Amino acid sequence: MLNYYSIGDSPNSPAPAFTTEIQFGDKVTWVKSRHVVKFGGDPARVRINMNNVSNTRGTFAFQDRWTNHPVGDVLLGLLNSTSRSYGQQMTYLRNQSVGAFLSDYWKVSRSLTLNLGLRYEFTSPAREKYGRMANFIPGPNLIALSNPHNIEGLDGLLQSTGLAARTASASDLGLPAPLVRSDYNNFAPRLGFAWRPGESSRLVVRGGYGIFYYGITLLPVRSRLMGAFPMVVSQTHTASPTASTW
Amino acid sequence: MTLANPFPQERAVIGGTTTASGYEVDTTTGYLQSYNLTVEYAVRGGTVVETG
Numbered sequence: 001m002l003n004y005y006s007i008g009d010s011p012n013s014p015a016p017a018f019t020t021e022i023q024f025g026d027k028v029t030w031v032k033s034r035h036v037v038k039f040g041g042d043p044a045r046v047r048i049n050m051n052n053v054s055n056t057r058g059t060f061a062f063q064d065r066w067t068n069h070p071v072g073d074v075l076l077g078l079l080n081s082t083s084r085s086y087g088q089q090m091t092y093l094r095n096q097s098v099g100a101f102l103s104d105y106w107k108v109s110r111s112l113t114l115n116l117g118l119r120y121e122f123t124s125p126a127r128e129k130y131g132r133m134a135n136f137i138p139g140p141n142l143i144a145l146s147n148p149h150n151i152e153g154l155d156g157l158l159q160s161t162g163l164a165a166r167t168a169s170a171s172d173l174g175l176p177a178p179l180v181r182s183d184y185n186n187f188a189p190r191l192g193f194a195w196r197p198g199e200s201s202r203l204v205v206r207g208g209y210g211i212f213y214y215g216i217t218l219l220p221v222r223s224r225l226m227g228a229f230p231m232v233v234s235q236t237h238t239a240s241p242t243a244s245t246w
Numbered sequence: 247m248t249l250a251n252p253f254p255q256e257r258a259v260i261g262g263t264t265t266a267s268g269y270e271v272d273t274t275t276g277y278l279q280s281y282n283l284t285v286e287y288a289v290r291g292g293t294v295v296e297t298g
Binding site: 080207209 | 247250254269273277
């Protein structure tokens with residue numbers, strides 16, 4: 001309501017999400033002479049089944065358009081404008097990752113210990129179980145669709161919006177199903193040391209360096225590639241400027 | 247437009263068709279680099295001073 005606080009619940013709720021993460025990890029330790037060698041891995045799978053709830057309940061805007069007072073318009077149920085989103089309700093995000101590492105705790109001498117390691121990380125781009133994803137590709141200026149056959153009412157929607165010639169399937173554009181290519185070269189070296197200068201019993205210097213990958217943030221992928229046109233359609237409705245068209 | 251018919255089809259304007267929504271196709275995984283250096287010195291009486 002114009003000049004009043006909003007009333008009613010959020011148009012973006014409720015937003016139930018069902019997340020399942022399956023993770024497995026194992027590690028082997030091998031001690032030989034001055035070395036303690038460890039290696040292992042930890043694959044994981046993530047599933048996020050979540051509603052697309054961006055304005056699905058709709059937003060109703062009242063102004064002072066018809067009665068010269070917003071409360072008057074509310075009482076008479078006369079709207080100034082509305083908006084809503086509709087289309088694909090549930091998204092089924094899937095993602096896999098794997099990490100593997102090798103490290104050597106090496107007692108070089110009585111005064112120097114090194115900790116050398118290398119970790120490899122791979123996180124697959126998030127995909128939608130049924131391929132209901134779209135991504136704008138700037139080069140050819142096209143909207144890439146992961147699996148157009150699974151988008152309900154796609155042909156009619158593209159015709160009505162004049163975008164039929166602006167879309168292409170992922171396979172036609174040489175893109176994988178998630179519409180984002182995988183990043184395979186995530187090697188993370190780790191180095192640490194502990195040193196007692198001159199075999200001092202009082203002074204110890206320690207240091208370390210490492211690279212740490214933090215994977216792909218899943219929810220922006222979900223909102224941009226799974227919760228956008230043409231899977232989700234946003235509509236606005238504005239009242240006619242004349243009262244006769246209530 | 248009334249509450250009885252808040253979404254009349256004849257007044258509907260579809261949005262999101264003239265703006266681009268997307269994600270970098272050749273995205274790289276984000277990472278951080280961490281460095282640390284500490285010096286530890288044992289002074290008298292079982293007291294250790296550490297700086298880093």
